[in-house]
Amino acid sequence: MAKRGWDEFEIGAMLRSFDGVSNDIATTLQEDRNYSQSNSFVASVADWRIAKPVFNKDFCIDCQFCWIYCPDMSIIARDKKMIGVDMDHCKGCGICVEVCPTNPKSLLMFPEQADEEAELSQWPAKDKETK
């Protein structure tokens, strides 16, 4: 947000989450919300990451462990299905990978610069040592 002068903002350093009227936010998905420019949703922390999760939907069972334990609201679940990772808000902590129960895992961490298509094409096979 532009660095505005003292006479250009709301009194009391007050911030609005949304522009205009917002009703039933608890049942309105992010894509249908009218976020204000003051909502951190419009910002990005992608540059925090040194490693990124890559999602392989071939092995995903939609258990939603990654969704519930993601600290950054970055697992996108729609209609009870895991559909991807919000790469603007993911900080690369790796929790989603740790809690993923499938074998092989449906999420794995790779260096931030890694090519996603290449990593998906050489996804590890089922690990027979663990169940």
Next chain:
Amino acid sequence: MAFDKMELRDIEVWDGNFAAAQALRQCQIDVVAAYPITPSTPIVEGYAKFLADGYVEGEFVMVESEHAAMSGCIGAAAAGGRVATATSSQGFALMVETLYQASGMRLPIVLNVVNRALAAPLNVNGDHSDMYLGRDSGWIQLDAYCPQDAYDLNFIAFKVSEDHEVRLPCMVHQDGFMTSHTAQGVKTLTDDQGYGFVGEYKPMNDMLDFEHPVTHGVQTEEDWHFEHKARQHNDLMTKVFPKIEAAFDAFEKLSGRKYNIVEKYDMDDADVSVVCMGTSVETAREVATEMRAKGIKAGVVGLRVIRPFPFMQIQEVLKDVKAIAVLDRSSPNGAPGMLFNEIAGCLFNTDTKALLSGYVYGLGGRDLTKKHLVDLFTELQANVDAGKILTPLQQFIGVRGPKLSFL
């Protein structure tokens, strides 16, 4: 409305505390969060009793400290409704952190401060130490000299504070015991007149408007903090006085009682003048009249508004005065005195040749007597006659022991 109106006589005999409590009732405060402390306790006791008797409807939250009292007031005000409380002295000191938070968040809370000394040594009586402590907190500060003022200024406080162009909290000060516990005749407004004057609370940035979620109390660091503080100061400096003047005018039309940002008494041709606050203003006025009978052209300047400080108004009222005494009722603790400094700052860079001296008086409720003021006016006249200040710049009045003076 699920409460009854109260029939008041045109003139009631009330002390300052009860007068303030009645004003809170008539303004129909939604939430009072409070903690008891002498001498302000009867104000919130009054509200609690009105609530218990069905003369007002609202929530009385009896919290566990003054810090929590103001914290609760901040939460309630941010939620969106009319909020008030009262405190004094040590309680005020405990509240100080939250005073800055209330004003920084631009929440229109009215705080009745019944002025009392600050420990140590502990003292329950009236001086202006707590009032001075609040002076940099970003609040509007109004000063009552008597129970009538304490009643009237509460209406003014809500009217100004809640104005959407102002949205700054407001303190109404009265002197502990001298005003708070001294019963006098108080001319009343009817309940309809009183509530009609302040009007229904108009919410702004209210947390209970669920269609417009709002974030209050953010963090700002070096890239934003200065601008927000500058905005608050700007609004104190430019927006408050016009609203106070408009409120004083409207109140005069309603009640016939006229208030002024700076209260002048016999100042039109005054050679010597006292500048003071609180109950001392009334004593000084009486003595000034007596001095006039002795041929000394004495006047009195009382501050009605302490913050924002009426810099230009003070310059104007003192411009032709030859000798000025500034009275500070708080230990200056190593400086000439807050009010002395403020008045000196006003007069600097002007054409005045006034002789300015300061007096520290009345600490811990020590009386300021008429004799003290007679001596003081006499000293001022002697300064005028000599064309220079014959005394030290800072003198103590009414303290036992060898004469105490500095500078």
Next chain:
Amino acid sequence: MSEMKKIKNLKEFSTSADRFEGANLLCPGCAHSIIVREVLNATNDDLVLSASTGCLEVCTAVYPYTSWDASWIHIGFENGSTAVAGAEAMYKALKNKGRLKQPDRNPKFVSFAGDGASYDIGFQWISGCMERGHNIMHVVLDNEVYANTGGQRSSSTPIGSSATTAPAGRVSYGEKRNKKDMVSIMASHHIPYAAQVAPNKWKDMVKKIQHGFSVDGPVFINAVSPCTTEWKFDPKDTMMITDLATDSLVFPLYEIIDGHELNITYRPKNVVPVEEYLAAQGRFKHLFKDEYKYLIKEWQERVDANWAYLNRREEARV
């Protein structure tokens, strides 16, 4: 009373629309955020929230951004509970006076604070809120340390933990005092509901939060919040550490109803030795020196004794 949100399973829960947003400034792997999500997503009702000064507050409302999609207030370190209590008082006042803008809502009032802001500096304020019977929920994000200011000990810091103001050193094993039993203290206010929760046991946690929202009166929730920065573990391991916390019974999960009826709500199938919990965290690293190994034994004995105590309380139904 509003209808309770139906959350049968995790799939159903995942249809929730978060009211807490990303690009906040919390550390990668911070459990605070996971706890906040589970609390907020437990209801679809409107929310009035507060945070006391601390990690959550300084990371989610740094001008010009807010991460909150519901009304939220921060005043200071000690008074977040009272801020929400004040708002709740105003809600009641305006409701009685018929002045609410949306009178058909059933808002929930929730205050979040760290252990420093709850066990220490805000203790009196929270006690006051609990005693006065406000219809609010206070949630402690208990990471057992002043994390926001860089790792000083609080009265929640456990024995043997190394904190910057209780550091382990050549002649010290760090913190010397056992942590305060805050859930018991709060339950002793005879509030309708007090509980300890952990975000790994999401179902238990959400059930407790929903119970808390359903009762009339103050609710106290103590949530274990493993701190990757101050407990010194890899950010990816937050949930693993939380599992160790609950399954070693260092953080037993239970609830206390009306100040007396204690129910244990989670009994691990395989109880993990406390040593494993301690070994996974850098803050306890020094305890594995020979001269301090007795402390690990004492740790286990203390946890066992507490578990036995909770079981006795549960059985006694008093």
